[in-house]
Amino acid sequence: MATASSNRKERLLLDVLVTTVQKHALMSVIKALDIDVTERVSSEEEEDIALMAAMEEG
Numbered sequence: 375m376a377t378a379s380s381n382r383k384e385r386l387l388l389d390v391l392v393t394t395v396q397k398h399a400l401m402s403v404i405k406a407l408d409i410d411v412t413e414r415v416s417s418e419e420e421e422d423i424a425l426m427a428a429m430e431e432g
Contacts, residue, residue, distance in 0.1 A: 389416075389424075 392400060404411055416424070 390400070401411070
């Protein structure tokens, strides 16, 4: 029997750059693992802002 702590879900934010084929394969694995996904496609402006913030943090 699984303990309560092993069933606790955590939010994990990933930023991945994939091809269409890789995306379909990744989504198949995620679905097989019963992981909830909220897909978000960033605009170029959002990517630029995130890159600048990462560069400032060093």
